[in-house]
Amino acid sequence: MIHLLRSPATKEQIADMLEDLETYIKLAVDVERGIIAGGGTLHADCEEVLIEDGSKQEFIWDADWIPATKEIRYEALINLRPRHKNRSMRILDLSIRAKVAEIVGKFLEGK
Numbered sequence: 560m561i562h563l564l565r566s567p568a569t570k571e572q573i574a575d576m577l578e579d580l581e582t583y584i585k586l587a588v589d590v591e592r593g594i595i596a597g598g599g600t601l602h603a604d605c606e607e608v609l610i611e612d613g614s615k616q617e618f619i620w621d622a623d624w625i626p627a628t629k630e631i632r633y634e635a636l637i638n639l640r641p642r643h644k645n646r647s648m649r650i651l652d653l654s655i656r657a658k659v660a661e662i663v664g665k666f667l668e669g670k
Contacts, residue, residue: 560575560576560578560579560598560599561576561596561597561598561599561604561605561608562575562576562596562597562598563594563595563596563608563609563612564594564595564596564597564666564667565594566666567665567666567667567669568597568666568667573626573667575598576597576598577598577626578598579598579599579600580600582625582627583623583624583625583626583632584597584598584623584624584626584667585597585598585599585600585601585602585604585605585621585623585635586602586605586621586622586623586624586663587602587605587606587608587609587619587620587621587637588619588620588621588622588658588659588662588663589609589614589618589619590618590619590620590655590658590659590662591614591615591618592613592614592618593662593665594609594612594614594662594666595662595663595666595667596608596609596612597624597667602621602635602636602637603637605621606619606621606637617643619637620633620638620650620655620659621635621637621638622634622635622650622659622663623635624663624667626667629668631659631660631663633649633650633656633659634648634649634650635648636648638650
């Protein structure tokens with residue numbers, strides 16, 4: 560199940576988002592609007608939820624979050640964007656990574 564988060568996730572929402580992959584959650588993070596869509600099996604599905612809500616693709620970055628360790632993995636095929644100077648599946652820009660980490664911390668880690 561994919562949830563669009565505008566406020567910190569509840570335990571039930573985190574359980575729902577873990578339903579498909581069990582140990583980690585696929586995320587799409589809108590670094591401009593400061594919101595997250597998480598869950599499901601594909602980053603693209605999360606990204607679609609954000610776009611349908613009004614996000615612009617250029618501000619969406621994808622990651623995975625592992626609740627057990629609170630680790631963020633910044634790799635996803637959708638992050639491969641040469642025209643945005645990201646020539647890797649990994650988010651290369653440290654300022655974008657920091658924004659993703661801040662938003663993930665706020666909505667999933669209660670920071």
